[in-house]
Amino acid sequence: MSSSPSDRHEPFWSGIQHGIGPFPPDAHRSEVVRHSGGIRVVQSESMDVNGKTVVVTGAANGIGRALARRFHADGASVVIADRAETPLLELERELNTRRAGSAHAVLADISTELGNKTLIDSARQTFGRVHLFFANAGVAFGMDLEHSDESDWNASFDINIHAHRWAARHLIDDWVAHGDGYFCSTASAAGLLAQIGSAPYSVTKHAAVAFAEWLSITYGDRGLKVSCLCPQGVNTNMLNPPDTPRDNVKNIDVRGGDVVRAAGAVLEPEEVADVVAAAIRDERFLILPHPEVAMYEQNRTADREKWLAGMRKLQRRIFGAA
Ligand SMILES: NC(=O)c1ccc[n+]([C@@H]2O[C@H](COP(=O)([O-])OP(=O)(O)OC[C@H]3O[C@@H](n4cnc5c(N)ncnc54)[C@H](O)[C@@H]3O)[C@@H](O)[C@H]2O)c1
Numbered sequence: 429m430s431s432s433p434s435d436r437h438e439p440f441w442s443g444i445q446h447g448i449g450p451f452p453p454d455a456h457r458s459e460v461v462r463h464s465g466g467i468r469v470v471q472s473e474s475m476d477v478n479g480k481t482v483v484v485t486g487a488a489n490g491i492g493r494a495l496a497r498r499f500h501a502d503g504a505s506v507v508i509a510d511r512a513e514t515p516l517l518e519l520e521r522e523l524n525t526r527r528a529g530s531a532h533a534v535l536a537d538i539s540t541e542l543g544n545k546t547l548i549d550s551a552r553q554t555f556g557r558v559h560l561f562f563a564n565a566g567v568a569f570g571m572d573l574e575h576s577d578e579s580d581w582n583a584s585f586d587i588n589i590h591a592h593r594w595a596a597r598h599l600i601d602d603w604v605a606h607g608d609g610y611f612c613s614t615a616s617a618a619g620l621l622a623q624i625g626s627a628p629y630s631v632t633k634h635a636a637v638a639f640a641e642w643l644s645i646t647y648g649d650r651g652l653k654v655s656c657l658c659p660q661g662v663n664t665n666m667l668n669p670p671d672t673p674r675d676n677v678k679n680i681d682v683r684g685g686d687v688v689r690a691a692g693a694v695l696e697p698e699e700v701a702d703v704v705a706a707a708i709r710d711e712r713f714l715i716l717p718h719p720e721v722a723m724y725e726q727n728r729t730a731d732r733e734k735w736l737a738g739m740r741k742l743q744r745r746i747f748g749a750a
Contacts (some may be wrong), residue, residue, distance in 0.1 A: 475610060475653060475708050478503030480554040483547065485538050485591070486565030489514040490664030491614060491657075494697035496523070498705050500530060507558075509536040510565065538565050539586040545596040560610040560708070561599055563592040564657075568698055570628035570664050581628050588632035592639055600647065607651035612708065613640050617660040617721045621728060624743045644713055653711050657704055658731040660718040661694035694720060 448688035482499040488510035500523050508531060512518045516533050523531035532554045534548075536547045551558050567587050570576030592613050598741045602610025616623070619633030642655035648654070661667060667688055688694070700717045707715040715721055728735040 443632060453504050465616055475560075476502075477560060477705075477708070477710050479619070480503075480559035481505045481507065481551065482560045482562065483507040483509065483551050483558055484562040484564055485509045485547070485595075486614075488512040488519060488664060491662055491697045491700055492562070492564040493519055493705060495564060495599040498698075498701035499560075500526070502705060503557045504560075505530050505532075507532045507534060507547070507582035508555065509534045509538065511535065511537045538591040538595070539583065541590075541594040541597075544591060545598050547593065548598045557602065557606070559608075560612065561595055561619075562612045562614070563595050566614060566616075566666070567590065568623075568626065568629050570626055572625070572629060576626075576628055582717055583670075584628035584632045585635075588629075589635040589639060592636060593605075596639075596643060600652075603652055604647065608653075609651065610653040610708070610711075611640070611643055612655040612657065612704075614638065614657045614659075614716075617658050617716075617718065617724070619656075620658055620721060620725045622739060624739065624746065626745070628710060640713075655707060655711070655713055655715055656701070657715040658721060659716075659718075660692055661688040661696065662717075662720055663694050663696050667694065692720060703715050743749075 464489050475503040482496075482504040484496045484499070484506060487496045487506075487508035489512065492508075493515070494508070496506050496508050496519065506523060508516060508519055513535055516535065520531050520533035532549045532551070535545050536549065537543045548561075562712075565587060567583055569584050570580030574633060592611075596611055599609060599611070603611075613636055615636035616629070618626075618630055619637040623629040623633065637656055637658065640654050643652065644654035668698050694718055702717055703717040727738075
């Protein structure tokens with residue numbers, strides 16, 4: 429039996445009118461969108477966090493702490509969330525000393541939907557609307573197939589990707605109703621390329637990039653702004669875990685640091701926060717504090733066989749021959 433084109437079910441995307449891209453090509457702030465009734469130019473205001481409410485997860489340490497300090501310095505009210513209580517409360521005190529009543533700490537475990545909902549409810553009760561949500565908390569668990577157990581995989585999925593989905597789920601109705609909102613996630617260069625040594629990290633960071641892209645495609649015309657932060661090495665506890673013996677090879681926390689350092693420059697969290705602040709002001713989707721990652725990604729898509737061979741070579745250099 430054969431079927432003519434008209435017999436076939438149309439793919440679900442066939443009815444979607446695609447945006448025809450930035451216009452002019454290097455302008456981030458206007459986009460020509462084609463609809464059934466013609467085209468319309470979507471002009472977006474530049475994002476200014478002054479006077480806005482910004483939520484940052486994983487804010488007790490590292491990149492999240494630097495982001496919270498930076499948004500706060502730029503005039504935002506910040507809701508800082510983490511499961512590490514002592515450094516979280518220290519940061520809350522620090523920020524409220526600078527500007528009374530401008531920071532609210534929420535001790536939260538974002539590895540569950542309830543943890544994300546409770547955080548968002550608490551942010552709204554304290555400051556009203558959430559304007560920008562930064563899904564930044566992440567873990568680097570698991571290594572190869574023999575050294576990643578179910579708990580590594582489950583925690584990686586829950587924290588590195590499901591948390592983004594749960595947060596967006598509880599934010600989106602308000603954002604669509606108001607025609608504005610900003611979701612930013614911290615994925616990783618590993619989400620564009622690969623994390624040598626860790627399957628759970630590679631897979632969940634790729635999923636985080638895919639989810640951020642999907643959000644932008646699906647809700648961008650309804651006012652949602654989305655950015656995705658994809659750094660390479662950053663000088664945080666994730667790269668230099670405190671008090672972890674180097675012969676503990678269970679998690680990439682230990683050897684992962686060697687991998688990331690071998691791949692290139694290691695930035696300070698404050699440098700990353702500066703790049704993020706500029707990108708969010710411009711409402712740019714992809715945030716690459718290490719600009720060379722754009723070239724690595726181009727290499728990957730241009731010639732995947734060559735790129736894979738290069739990654740295997742880098743792996744041999746770090747871990748030795750198999
Ligand atoms: N450091 C790097 O080289 C690097 C590179 C690329 C991407 N990243 C990503 O940057 C993000 C921040 O990492 P970092 O380098 O600042 O590491 P970090 O370990 O210093 O900070 C991560 C924070 O997330 C918190 N956290 C983890 N699980 C949580 C949970 N279930 N609930 C609440 N809080 C939780 C931790 O307590 C910690 O304070 C992560 O998503 C990480 O994957 C880091």
